[in-house]
Amino acid sequence: MKILVTYASLTGNTQKLAEGIFEALSQKEKEIRPMMEVDNTDEYDVVLAGYWVDKGGPNQEASEFLGKLENKTIGLFATLGYWPDSEHAYGSLKKGEALVEEKNKVFCRYICQGKLSDKIIDMFKQLPEGNPHAITEEKLFRYKIAENHPSEADIALAGELFEERLQSICLKQE
Ligand SMILES: Cc1cc2nc3c(=O)[nH]c(=O)nc-3n(C[C@H](O)[C@H](O)[C@H](O)COP(=O)(O)O)c2cc1C
Incomplete structure (x- = not known):
């Protein structure tokens, strides 16, 4: 199972979160790259995609990237200015999910303040x-x-969440 962690980040918050998630993954076959450097995702089974929230949804670069994904197991993560437990935050994740859910499977989601x-x-x-x-x-x-934010606790929590859920996916595939 090959994993790509990728992110769009204007001021560094989402990049910081992406790097923390990447570090926490115990899987050997993993890569991290900014979205703008990813032309092709054919070689990856799992894509963990991060974005910053713009007008209540994924920023434009991330929207375009997510809209192109097919047949992937996807984890979504994001940072936003508003409270992370708000309807606004939940809706911002759901908008990302709406872009991929038809052609992919979303297995994990995380959002925190930035x-x-x-x-x-x-x-x-x-x-x-x-x-x-x-x-x-x-x-x-x-x-x-x-x-x-993202605080050390935010980053640790996201890392733990994605790592645990990926392990559970690995078990399902055995
Ligand atoms: C143009 C612009 C629009 C934004 N829109 C929202 C928004 O709709 N809701 C929100 O909670 N935060 C919004 N934010 C805040 C960012 O999502 C937040 O600061 C995020 O952590 C930035 O991530 P980055 O450092 O990876 O670019 C906006 C920021 C900018 C610059």
């Missing part, structure tokens, strides 16, 4: 009151919390 870039926070700060993205005390607090 630090928002200073650029986007500065942009929000310029917005007038009443705009849905305008800054509030609560949002500033959430951005502060997000600065600590």
